[in-house]
Amino acid sequence: MVRPAKTSSRRGRRQGEPVSREAVLSAAKQRFAVEGYEKTTLRAIANDAHVDPSMVIYLFGSKAELFRESLRLIIDPDVLVATLAEGEGDIGTRMVRAYLGIWEHPETGASMVAMLQSATSNPDAHEAFRGFMQNYVLTAVSDALGGGDDARLRAMLAATNLVGTAVLRYVMRVPPLATLSAEDVVTLIAPSVTRYLTAPADELGLTRLQTG
Structure with a gap:
């Protein structure tokens, strides 16, 4: 049991047993x-x-x-960023495989389902989940792509594929997506993710958005 902190005009660490x-x-x-x-x-x-x-x-x-x-115990932005730089396959394949691995694991997958459901049903959880995605995941991935508005939009476009796939496969369990093997899903989704992350800006329409 942590003992109450001594009265002080300055907020500091509470005295007593160390808390992890x-x-x-x-x-x-x-x-x-x-x-x-x-x-x-x-x-x-x-x-x-x-x-x-x-x-x-x-x-x-x-x-x-x-x-x-x-959420950082489940989706570690540093791990996702590491997959962009190393591993087998192109950048999209590595990212999709790492992301699906979180959902496929029995413990982290169950946590993700519960937390995503909370984020869609409770406004406080929604804001917390959105803040996590914006301030941790998207920022980390966009920085790995070089930073700036262009990289951030690319990361967000890739996330639409990843999050949509997860909702249909793991939360709603809609077949045939829910019944395919994880590697089959990687094969199907990775090309789109790779395109969002690496295609020329004018091919994606980013140049028009920047000048519009």
């Missing part, structure tokens, strides 16, 4: 995956992490921020 930020994030990820955003409480997360609920607020500020940060 990672332990709180891990507990939050599990709770959000099992119960969804609305049913998950900070008190339940605190109990799972064996800390005082006030420490959860101290570390993360709000449930929405904790939701957004716990």
